[in-house]
Amino acid sequence: MWEYTDTVKDHFLNPRNAGKIEDADGVGEVGSLACGDALTLYIKVDEGIITDAKFQTFGCASAIASSSALTELLIGKPVEVAEKLTNKDIAEYLGGLPREKMHCSVMGQEALEQAIKNMRGEAPSKAEHSHEGELICECFGIFDEEILRAIKDNDLKSVEDITNFTKAGGGCGKCIDDLDRLLRESTGEGACPTPASGPAFPAQGMTNIQRMHLIESVMDMDIRPTLQADGGNIRLIDIDRETVTVEFMGMCSGCPSSKITLHNLVEAKLREKVDPEIQVKEGQ
Template sequence: MWDYTDKVLDLFYNPKHQGVIEDKDEPGVKVAVGDVGSIACGDALRLHLKVEQDTETILDARFQTFGCTSAIASSEALIELIQGKTLDEALKVTNKDIASHLGGLPEAKMHCSVMGQEALLSAIYNYRGIKREAHDDDDEGALVCTCFGISESKIRRVIIENNLTTAEDVTNYVKAGGGCGSCLANIDDIIASVQQQAVTPVSASPNTNGQTSVNKLTSVQKIALIQRVLDEEVRPVLIADGGDVELYDVEGDRVKVILQGACGSCSSSTATLKIAIESRLRDRVSQDIVVEAV
């Protein structure tokens, strides 16, 4: 038997937020739904949010979960964490927060907390009219685990966000490798790649202003590095706030980008360019970089 905390068992046996929220066309209120998982894979969660449009405050939330004790308790914990929060505040809730709220989860059940976080993102993107596939590359790239339909991009994201170091860890968090096991070697390779990227410094040298810039990069290498920094270090932060960025062009040290989603219409888009994007590219690529929106 799994070693569940008292909190997990209490929320499993006494859930208060199971069910649906019907859209009754109330003025100033909008209902959004987010789905994640599949019954065929053993776990599925549908999250309903009732949101006050003027303030984007979550007035109510309900869940429908097909799954184990941890899945139901994680769904209940998620709702306890987001009730009364604005959507932007709710976006900051992570799977670690869900597990912590429960007093911990067995390692083999951490995927339940990840499922809750992903259902929340899905519901909020649906509320804001953002197609998630355009703002989350989890479904893009090579399919690593065919048993559970998990892509390389999703595995990389979970490894980075949760500091995972073994294939067993990855299985616990997203189920990849938990079926036939034929992808475990590929998962080990992805972990090694992530760890190598984390410890490999950018080759740099001081320029005439005493600042640091990338040394001996060809134009192609420079563009590839810029794209990598955007994909791995910038986009996850913007996506968490309902936005995104796309690399448009690189002309010398001028990097042109397209702000999307919430970032494209946000009044603080200039700050996003300078703080979230330009400063990161200057740290990782070249101090001479200037980022512009097109």
């Protein structure tokens, strides 16, 4: 059972502004039955102010509550202000959503964008994926730009979170590697220290032997205890310049989330405590 806030429950059981606006100025249709949730948002605009908003939603409790919250957030707001709403505002209005359900708030944001574009005559009501970008998740039809935006807006740190927020990767799982790449690309940009003022990394100026010892000690002090807590372990196989090869052992070997652990724990720690250029890979 999901832990929904009282506000989510209230908006699900007593949805505000459910229904259609027949003479709407803007309509945004996103999602589909196949995807398991869909939202049609109707807005009425008078002199730049959203005077009315209604929704129709197919989906779970959090999808219905997110739609209801969205309409409440919109009514009375100037379009320029409404335009800046993000999925985070919807989630915050509801007192938070379970992480796995954040994609419901993202759907609200997408419907809003579509409705505003539609109002301005820039787009049809139904969102069509005429994206320039790359189709990443074939199961749910998610493009790279949507994923990159979700990463940026919500400061996402893991592939699992990308799935929670965008659904990408939640089907066959074939695109997990692509999601991982997008995550590195986008977080890489933000985290990269500017060459002039960037602080020196811990292993800077170390000899190979010193660097190797540092990697071993980070593995012992910062990585292994976490894995051992779950009945797993890790073995260092090789260090070749920036590439560190490791093998998961115990419960970690064959753990479906070992890939996530590899990046979020092992690589993250080594980058933080040794060298930000380190790439960790699994070997045997």
